[in-house]
Amino acid sequence: AVVSTQSTGTSEDTGAYGRDIGVSLPELLYRFVDIIPEGCMLRLGMTNPPYILDHLEDMAVILSHPRVYSFLHLPIQAASDSVLYEMRREYTCEEFCHVVDFLRKKVPGITIATDIICGFPTETEEDFNETLSLIEHYKFPSLFINQFFPRPGTPAARMKRIPADQVKKRTKQANTIFQSQFPYNDKIGEVQTVLVTELASDGVHYVGHNKFYDQVLVPKKERYLGNTLNVKITEAGKHFMKCCVLDEGSKMSVPSSYSNPNQLRYSGTKKLVQRLLLERNITRPIFLILIAGITIQFLYIVYRANYKD
Numbered sequence: 001a002v003v004s005t006q007s008t009g010t011s012e013d014t015g016a017y018g019r020d021i022g023v024s025l026p027e028l029l030y031r032f033v034d035i036i037p038e039g040c041m042l043r044l045g046m047t048n049p050p051y052i053l054d055h056l057e058d059m060a061v062i063l064s065h066p067r068v069y070s071f072l073h074l075p076i077q078a079a080s081d082s083v084l085y086e087m088r089r090e091y092t093c094e095e096f097c098h099v100v101d102f103l104r105k106k107v108p109g110i111t112i113a114t115d116i117i118c119g120f121p122t123e124t125e126e127d128f129n130e131t132l133s134l135i136e137h138y139k140f141p142s143l144f145i146n147q148f149f150p151r152p153g154t155p156a157a158r159m160k161r162i163p164a165d166q167v168k169k170r171t172k173q174a175n176t177i178f179q180s181q182f183p184y185n186d187k188i189g190e191v192q193t194v195l196v197t198e199l200a201s202d203g204v205h206y207v208g209h210n211k212f213y214d215q216v217l218v219p220k221k222e223r224y225l226g227n228t229l230n231v232k233i234t235e236a237g238k239h240f241m242k243c244c245v246l247d248e249g250s251k252m253s254v255p256s257s258y259s260n261p262n263q264l265r266y267s268g269t270k271k272l273v274q275r276l277l278l279e280r281n282i283t284r285p286i287f288l289i290l291i292a293g294i295t296i297q298f299l300y301i302v303y304r305a306n307y308k309d
Helices: 025-033 053-063 081-086 093-106 125-138 164-179 267-278 284-307
Strands: 005-009 040-044 071-073 111-118 142-147 191-199 205-209 215-219 228-236 241-248
Touching (some): 040 071, 053 071, 093 125, 125 164, 142 164, 191 215
């Protein structure tokens, strides 16, 4: 079997990486993806729209890489520009839509997760209807619906709040639309490759993730955990798919269109990481420590290049 693992590259806002030291997230990721061993997958964390607008071509290339999940968490919060302005967000709804449309075109099948806030103090019914229209249009597979909560010290904390019953009503409206959408129904019958990473919340399945980080429930057999499987989708729910296992130990089946335009190759490190993983002398925590070490080394090189005497 092919022993596999999953790593997550995340921070408070992943897309803002390097802005203070004159580098960018794609520069870091191009270096990472060339040393991720076969059988391992990298998932990128949350990023706000303004921080990747200038890097969309590069991000599309990276998210198409065979060992990077085609998944991105991109918060919108509200579809009304006036509400976004009052929230002090540095983007418009049009810019958010541009990012989503661009990535969906360049990375077919990509999963975009997003967040909305219901009941921001200045949000009108018209504003909220714009958010509902956005949810209906994009049919996000993953949507985090939150009610406004005043954080102490923020301008919004001093604003007059919308009555609680109205906030609850808006939250229910958004959730009703979201729950009516079933993004996985057309996947039944598909053959997919999944990386099995954890125990499902029901306790009777393991969770596997396909290239798009969709959740696929597989039978709970210990030998499946940490391996890639070829499966056939047999059932679809709101937040998951179920499957039958066709065969074990396959490698992630992904599009072959990925091409690193920078051609960054770090063969010595890459071969070392692959050898350690294949010999099973490396665990997931050690792999993450190794990745952290590479990051520190990269930042040190950048620092010396920009700030040396």
